[in-house]
Amino acid sequence: MLNTFIPFLAGIGWQDIVDIVINGYIIFRLYIIFRGTNAFRVLIGILLLWFFQRVAASLGLIVTSWAIQAITAVAAIIIIVVFRNEIRSVLQAKNLKTLLWGFPHKHLLTPIEIIIESAFELAKRHVGALIILPGKEDLKETVQSGIAWDGIVSIEMIMSIFWHDNPVHDGAIIIEGDRITEVSVILPLSHRKNLPSHYGTRHRAALGLAENSDALVLLTSEERGTILAAKKGVIHTIRNQEKLKQILEEHTGLAQEPKEFYKKEKFEIILAALVSILIVISIWFSFFKGMETWTTLQTPIDYRNLDPKVEILETSVNSVKLNLSGSGPLIKSLRPEQVMVRIDLGKALVGNNTFVIDKKNVTLPPGIKLNRVDPAEIKVLLDLPIKNELPVQVNWTGKLPAHLILTRATLDPDKVALLGRKEAFENISTVYTEKVWLDKIRSSGSLTAALKIVPAALKLDPGSKTQVTIKFEVRERLPGAK
Amino acid sequence: MGRKTLKKKTNRVYFLLLFPVLCGLFVSPVFSQQPAVSDQRKLALYQSAMCEGIEEYAPLNEAIVFSISLGKVYCFTFFEPVPQKTWIFHNYYFQDRLVAKAKLVIKPPSWKTYSSIQLREPDKGPWRVEVTDSGGRTFKVLRFSITD
Numbered sequence: 001m002l003n004t005f006i007p008f009l010a011g012i013g014w015q016d017i018v019d020i021v022i023n024g025y026i027i028f029r030l031y032i033i034f035r036g037t038n039a040f041r042v043l044i045g046i047l048l049l050w051f052f053q054r055v056a057a058s059l060g061l062i063v064t065s066w067a068i069q070a071i072t073a074v075a076a077i078i079i080i081v082v083f084r085n086e087i088r089s090v091l092q093a094k095n096l097k098t099l100l101w102g103f104p105h106k107h108l109l110t111p112i113e114i115i116i117e118s119a120f121e122l123a124k125r126h127v128g129a130l131i132i133l134p135g136k137e138d139l140k141e142t143v144q145s146g147i148a149w150d151g152i153v154s155i156e157m158i159m160s161i162f163w164h165d166n167p168v169h170d171g172a173i174i175i176e177g178d179r180i181t182e183v184s185v186i187l188p189l190s191h192r193k194n195l196p197s198h199y200g201t202r203h204r205a206a207l208g209l210a211e212n213s214d215a216l217v218l219l220t221s222e223e224r225g226t227i228l229a230a231k232k233g234v235i236h237t238i239r240n241q242e243k244l245k246q247i248l249e250e251h252t253g254l255a256q257e258p259k260e261f262y263k264k265e266k267f268e269i270i271l272a273a274l275v276s277i278l279i280v281i282s283i284w285f286s287f288f289k290g291m292e293t294w295t296t297l298q299t300p301i302d303y304r305n306l307d308p309k310v311e312i313l314e315t316s317v318n319s320v321k322l323n324l325s326g327s328g329p330l331i332k333s334l335r336p337e338q339v340m341v342r343i344d345l346g347k348a349l350v351g352n353n354t355f356v357i358d359k360k361n362v363t364l365p366p367g368i369k370l371n372r373v374d375p376a377e378i379k380v381l382l383d384l385p386i387k388n389e390l391p392v393q394v395n396w397t398g399k400l401p402a403h404l405i406l407t408r409a410t411l412d413p414d415k416v417a418l419l420g421r422k423e424a425f426e427n428i429s430t431v432y433t434e435k436v437w438l439d440k441i442r443s444s445g446s447l448t449a450a451l452k453i454v455p456a457a458l459k460l461d462p463g464s465k466t467q468v469t470i471k472f473e474v475r476e477r478l479p480g481a482k
Numbered sequence: 483m484g485r486k487t488l489k490k491k492t493n494r495v496y497f498l499l500l501f502p503v504l505c506g507l508f509v510s511p512v513f514s515q516q517p518a519v520s521d522q523r524k525l526a527l528y529q530s531a532m533c534e535g536i537e538e539y540a541p542l543n544e545a546i547v548f549s550i551s552l553g554k555v556y557c558f559t560f561f562e563p564v565p566q567k568t569w570i571f572h573n574y575y576f577q578d579r580l581v582a583k584a585k586l587v588i589k590p591p592s593w594k595t596y597s598s599i600q601l602r603e604p605d606k607g608p609w610r611v612e613v614t615d616s617g618g619r620t621f622k623v624l625r626f627s628i629t630d
Contacts, residue, residue: 391623393625394627395627396627397606397630398629400547400629405547406545406546409546427579428578430610432608
């Protein structure tokens with residue numbers, strides 16, 4: 001166990017750690033930004049679907065896997081279409097700091113006392129009102145948007161909003177933290193049939209929202225002057241301020257001390273961060289380290305930083321066999337051009353050089369591991385090219401008219417300099433021209449011909465001409481010989 | 483391997499030695515009277531040429547291109563002075579490959595000599611003859627081509 005674990009740890013590179021940290025942070029930020037929204041809950045559902053799809057695929061349940069895959073794809077589109085407003089409002093409302101590193105508190109301390117006093121004042125004056133205190137769930141998809149308000153909660157403010165002559169008195173208000181964020185909000189109505197007969201539209205609206213969300217809805221009855229609280233589909237009458245205080249404290253989490261509340265939130269954030277990292281580690285492990293697949297790749301050696309004055313005379317091999325491993329998908333997607341073997345000849349000397357090929361010489365895509373190189377050792381023989389001046393000779397070909405004799409030819413230049421390693425000059429003492437045809441020659445004259453440099457290991461010195469001018473002399477054949 | 487090829491190629495060459503034509507000018511009494519002077523003089527190549535034939539101890543139709551239909555090509559050399567009896571070589575190269583080596587004797591006071599090579603169809607291409615002494619010193623390189 002330990003024997004496999006230690007090499008595994010040793011195989012983790014800094015890229016892997018950075019990879020995990022970056023992606024873990026992205027997931028964590030998505031949680032922080034979208035927590036409490038409906039879109040986030042659906043996203044969790046999609047992730048679960050994806051997980052089941054992977055399980056089904058691994059178990060060989062092909063059709064099930066396809067079906068879940070299709071549902072996941074459709075659900076992903078649905079989440080964007082259905083929750084577009086919610087996603088937009090989340091992203092629009094938050095600045096760059098909030099998106100990248102800010103930690104907005106889930107709840108601000110709600111001024112409970114003000115709400116209690118306002119509710120009892122409204123009830124006393126028989127003013128109908130609906131006050132919504134959202135829970136963890138986002139209400140944007142449940143209620144119809146009212147009018148943005150953004151006013152600090154006060155008894156006067158609440159009283160004035162629900163005053164009969166106020167244009168926005170009809171509908172509910174939403175209190176988030178210490179602010180009234182929206183007024184004149186339209187709520188979904190409950191369709192329950194077992195409600196008391198004296199319950200009007202306001203009661204059904206309060207119950208409707210309580211049935212569809214985790215929000216707390218406070219209601220003051222215009223006719224009876226009573227206060228009711230609706231939550232989780234239950235509505236009951238509030239007789240005194242203590243009871244309302246208890247309900248509000250429980251709902252807002254202020255039943256605990258604020259310190260404890262923040263401590264809990266801090267714990268939740270740390271837990272979310274750990275879960276995000278764990279998720280990425282498990283994904284990384286399954287993709288990059290799990291199910292190791294081996295492959296062998298024949299890769300050409302790239303010799304670099306060779307001194308321009310020096311030439312490679314001989315190498316023991318021109319390519320090496322690399323034994324690589326990695327996760328199945330990575331090995332499958334591996335292309336030969338992604339793998340490079342480089343030998344730095346910058347410090348090589350003229351003569352025999354031996355190089356050992358290891359990880360330093362091999363460039364691999366992330367996630368691919370080098371296990372073995374065959375051969376691991378290569379020999380490179382370097383030599384200094386020399387410059388040699390060789391005479392040029394015309395390579396005459398074809399047929400000269402029978403009555404003519406080509407007596408003389410002078411070349412310009414009659415010698416050219418070649419560059420190459422010493423061995424390449426061993427069997428070469430003349431540079432020939434390309435074929436020069438005799439068939440059309442009728443009298444003395446001149447022509448030009450290109451040089452033919454063989455073998456390919458030799459190069460014409462940059463200072464030498466690539467072709468020669470041939471001045472030739474012909475005369476009539478003397479009788480006596482053929 | 484190389485030696486065997488060389489011998490084979492050498493067998494293809496027919497050497498014809500030309501005896502001195504200027505012996506009358508250098509009769510033995512005169513020659514014997516000036517041994518110290520002749521010893522001091524250096525062997526030199528006075529004339530050389532590739533030709534289609536030899537006539538009257540002289541090259542006939544000197545050229546640098548020879549048709550394969552001629553069947554034979556000659557290398558003529560005239561050494562003057564020749565301080566002492568020695569050997570010279572006509573080394574035949576076909577495209578930088580030594581294919582024939584003719585060892586020719588030359589004698590004082592001067593000597594004309596030649597060698598020839600029999601031509602065959604595969605011999606078309608660039609040739610050269612290096613005229614050297616027994617020590618390997620090159621007197622002259624004669625370049626020519628065998629064509630259609």
